Amino acid sequence: MGLDLSVQIGKIKLKNPVLVASGTFGHAKEFEDFFDLKKLGGIVTKTITLKPRLGNPPPRIVETPAGMLNAIGLQNPGVERFIEDKLPYLKKLGVPIIVSAMGYSVDEFMQVVQTLDRADGIDGYELNLSCPNVPYSSKTETLSLVKMFAHDDRMIEEVVSAVRQVTDKTLIAKLGPDVSDVPKMALAAEKAGADAVSLINTFIAMVIDVKTRKPVLANKTGGLSGPCIRPIAVRMVWETAKRVKIPVLGMGGIMNAEHALEFLIAGATAVQVGTANFMNPEASSQVLNGIEDFMKKEKLSSMKEIIRSVKS
Amino acid sequence: MGLDLSVQIGKIKLKNPVLVASGTFGHAKEFEDFFDLKKLGGIVTKTITLKPRLGNPPPRIVETPAGMLNAIGLQNPGVERFIEDKLPYLKKLGVPIIVSAMGYSVDEFMQVVQTLDRADGIDGYELNLSCPNVPYSSKTETLSLVKMFAHDDRMIEEVVSAVRQVTDKTLIAKLGPDVSDVPKMALAAEKAGADAVSLINTFIAMVIDVKTRKPVLANKTGGLSGPCIRPIAVRMVWETAKRVKIPVLGMGGIMNAEHALEFLIAGATAVQVGTANFMNPEASSQVLNGIEDFMKKEKLSSMKEIIRSVKS
Amino acid sequence: MFKETCEVLENKTVAPDHFLLKLSSKKIGKAALPGQFVQILCSGDSLDPLLPRPFSFLEASPTSFSLLYHVVGQGTELMAKFKKGDKVHVLGPLGKGFTLRRKTEDGRGKRLLVGGGVGIPPLYHLAKDLVRTKEVKKSDIHVFLGARNKSLLLCEKDFLKLGVQLHLATDDGSKGHKGYVTQVLVKFLKSSIFHLPSSLIHSCGPTPMLKAVSLVASEFGAPNEVSVEVPMACGFGACLGCALKVKGETPGSHRFAIACTEGPVFEGSKILWD
Amino acid sequence: MFKETCEVLENKTVAPDHFLLKLSSKKIGKAALPGQFVQILCSGDSLDPLLPRPFSFLEASPTSFSLLYHVVGQGTELMAKFKKGDKVHVLGPLGKGFTLRRKTEDGRGKRLLVGGGVGIPPLYHLAKDLVRTKEVKKSDIHVFLGARNKSLLLCEKDFLKLGVQLHLATDDGSKGHKGYVTQVLVKFLKSSIFHLPSSLIHSCGPTPMLKAVSLVASEFGAPNEVSVEVPMACGFGACLGCALKVKGETPGSHRFAIACTEGPVFEGSKILWD
Ligand SMILES: Cc1cc2nc3c(=O)[nH]c(=O)nc-3n(C[C@H](O)[C@H](O)[C@H](O)COP(=O)(O)OP(=O)(O)OC[C@H]3O[C@@H](n4cnc5c(N)ncnc54)[C@H](O)[C@@H]3O)c2cc1C
Ligand SMILES: Cc1cc2nc3c(=O)[nH]c(=O)nc-3n(C[C@H](O)[C@H](O)[C@H](O)COP(=O)(O)OP(=O)(O)OC[C@H]3O[C@@H](n4cnc5c(N)ncnc54)[C@H](O)[C@@H]3O)c2cc1C
């Protein structure tokens, strides 16, 4: 009998629990040479903002032990041109498309999603409440607001409920890791009507070049991702999944199926593959194959038998 | 002309800025075969509690990408037997001895330090406000208190001011990384009379064995340390050193002199070598040599020219 | 773009701290164009270093390709340990290479290839292709090489074998002109008379050299393209980490080009050097 | 305890997925005692894997020592790639080894060495020392080896060369008794008459085997010591990560022993098996 890998995230039924993480999969087209994109459970796009953004000056990335820092600065064509230039290709793939959206204020969040809602071919939204690459030095109120979003349960509640008013599509709140109490933030999103939460975004981090005595990144700080953060991400997914009723999308350093299974067993309903796409463009496809192999080996027929199956 | 590597931490003048981190240097004797311990700027002992502690059941450690989890559970002989059995050897070394102390309540914190204060040969205390290995499930009030300490600026202030009442020796508050606003926590410690803050303790993290579907550690979660956390630790030291007046002791994944210099340039007045001691018992000694080489190469004569010299 | 597991056919020293790595390949070698590059996972399945490392093609054939690399850090040190028969994970061919064919009035133009350090290998690949395709006469292909000393004038003999015109410069004067290769270029542009607009200057090497070359080129009104070297994570447009500051649509404006897909070869005049 | 950079003298397969690694050493080999171990940095200067890996001595001399290891994961896979001449960072000798000399009434006691899997190498080291030091007569040294099949009866020939008494068991019966080595041990203890209190049973191998052996030993009232295998970080008492649950001072109480310094060899009767 066949394996059923499907999972439900809000209104979206994913045929399998393996998605690709925002900002790590280009506009998907970059990967078409490597595997059949139809295989994916879903695609989360690079974060889209209301206006086009040039992004941060270089250097934007630096390698760290078992990880990397990035300060891309949300380079994106803006919501209008995203709909014109990028969405058509994504639509054609026949894979659930979750657009990562963000605004520099509650209003902007609403506008971005409203604009996207008019286009078709979008299945849901992941609200990026946790972009770490807003300049620390920034004084403008809107920016410092953004910096707060994921670190402040009231802001999370405000943004999510505001966006909830303007769309019926599946709404996912993406939370940041730089907090003491992730479940508290997730509960705020749940209360405000989010259909799911994504954990985790990158950690704010820094590398200094001792020769020049300057931060390596032009933005000074960047977001830490990759295998190095996985044990923290698994812990956060584990403690959050115990507290919220809505599904958790887990991510953070997933390089292969075993890592994805760690998240699923800890309580994630689906996983997102991020940094691994850079070293191995086939990573997400291989993660999926590996989960199927695991189910066969352990004679499992549905994801229910894996999700939150952690023993203690 | 000679190099002056000395730095001042509270009342303690360290002949150089390289210490060893609590819980990673045994009782120091374990390292005497590898290098002359007199070289060290200072030694921070394993955390001592009022009563002896057996520690957590095994497994207590698991390797992670460029790091490791530990859930030792503060195995220690208790303050009385520490003074009898372990302190004499440390005293003889002629190196500043900073005893890491912790209690399960504000009162216990005071008792531990008061007891230690009666012994001689102790130069200062590092209050462990951030031990991550207290069982999550625990319901007893004292334990859950401990869990809160480093995550709650008011608790930090309360503990530090209480201990401040009972000792004139140098008092260092060791803070945890699982917070949004480390400077806020450091400012609370400063306000309460701490002479310095130590950043960072380990991140609460988890590894799950997908075969058994159990957390690998008997304690379920453990503390993540090692090179993997360094970029986050450097960022936290950088943002904290900008805000507090008291010195910051930086640590987190320091494997060699270049890493130590990253922390010093970011704003640390001294550094502590931790996990590196396990892979290379000579790590702390080599870090010191490397800093001297750097100063010679760059023609520097004092630490002032390095500490907080980060450009932007 | 292909992901291939290639076998090491050869990995030998060709200059101090410089190695030539030849890899077997069914797909990448066949598709490779001059100026394009590959991403190599130096540490195999280990996570340290985590990211792949980009290297230009030196030569390419339907069954293999080769790179010439300088050992500068952890990744290249691991590569120097590669032994015949080892398996290596490679991604390629990546990026947009040099301009090969271009319409010029009755092909009066010359091609000037200006290279320094590990910028030389892709230029050899280019010269070889220009000769093979007879795009321009050998006599119209002028190669300008610069290095610290003569032992670092990479591929010198190979260029000679090709029969193209060679112009050399070394910082210590151990061979050719004593000084910068750009000085040799300027001298050449001044002395020789040929139709600059239908010519093309290709350069690859250290950023200061690229900047100097494209300034010289614009002075003389010669079209020029440079192959830039910027830190990269993915190498194929997935991370947006390889930003390069270039002129924007509107005058005075700028934007950040994605060097791994829009480049690594850019029109020199488009780049905003800082 | 020494930190040495040792040169690989030999690294060869001795059984399926089992390698013998011989390293040059000026200090560690000279100081090594049976049952002690070394920590090996399998990945050299790379951070993945980060921690060293512990391995018992198989043999030791003033100029070298050797290990016998089973390839089970990332670290041992890297070790399997070690080539003659490679440099390896090693820490040792670590821990407390087996009891060699002990007072017994007119040396009537026998030594019974019970080993399985990669628990066999340290027992060979012990047997060799007992023979060399004439601590007990060869005829009084009985070695019991267990394995899945005969190809995994490590060091069998070496024990034969030593001239000690050999008792074999394999799960598949391909050699010796078909079944567990502990069954052979029990049979031996029942059938042969000798003074148990002055004898000593040493065992090393999978935890279930160690548990079984020490139960058998206590039934028969024979002193026994086991060498345990627990996950370790440092290997020399710095991290307290290698906890082993043992009996506490007061009856019924327990404590956590530090296996790398108090052990890895423990009195079987002291351990609280779960
Ligand atoms: C498109 C492209 C083509 C290239 N072609 C070649 C080639 O044919 N041959 C060759 O030898 N090298 C080439 N390089 C450079 C090569 O990728 C780097 O030297 C290599 O990544 C260094 O890796 P490492 O781990 O040895 O050094 P690292 O440890 O990564 O770095 C060592 C030192 O080199 C510096 N460095 C590392 N990468 C870069 C970079 N991309 N740009 C500038 N400085 C850097 C670091 O800042 C550090 O100071 C190319 C780079 C690009 C982007
Ligand atoms: C004191 C001591 C002496 C040892 N002597 C030898 C020896 O002589 N020969 C030999 O082959 N091995 C010996 N071992 C075991 C050896 O250390 C491990 O097999 C090795 O660390 C595995 O490393 P790896 O990276 O290849 O596997 P890993 O990737 O670390 O692990 C692979 C698998 O083995 C399991 N594993 C890893 N380490 C241990 C451990 N310490 N105990 C139980 N399970 C483990 C893991 O859970 C995993 O399932 C000894 C261990 C100790 C503590």
Ligand SMILES: Cc1cc2nc3c(=O)[nH]c(=O)nc-3n(C[C@H](O)[C@H](O)[C@H](O)COP(=O)(O)O)c2cc1C
């Ligand atoms: C280069 C890069 C760019 C990223 N851009 C975004 C982004 O635009 N929006 C977002 O929500 N997350 C972004 N992320 C975070 C990832 O989606 C993911 O949450 C994080 O990297 C952890 O997963 P990983 O360790 O598997 O990469 C980015 C990560 C990287 C490495």
Ligand SMILES: Cc1cc2nc3c(=O)[nH]c(=O)nc-3n(C[C@H](O)[C@H](O)[C@H](O)COP(=O)(O)O)c2cc1C
């Ligand atoms: C095995 C282990 C035990 C530790 N025990 C303590 C402790 O008792 N008290 C304490 O304050 N920190 C303890 N720490 C944390 C370290 O002192 C240090 O803050 C942390 O490991 C980060 O530094 P590192 O990455 O260099 O190890 C321990 C760390 C490890 C790895």
Ligand code: FES
């Ligand atoms: S390197 Fe990732 S987009 Fe260019």
Ligand code: FES
């Ligand atoms: S392994 Fe570190 S104390 Fe035993």
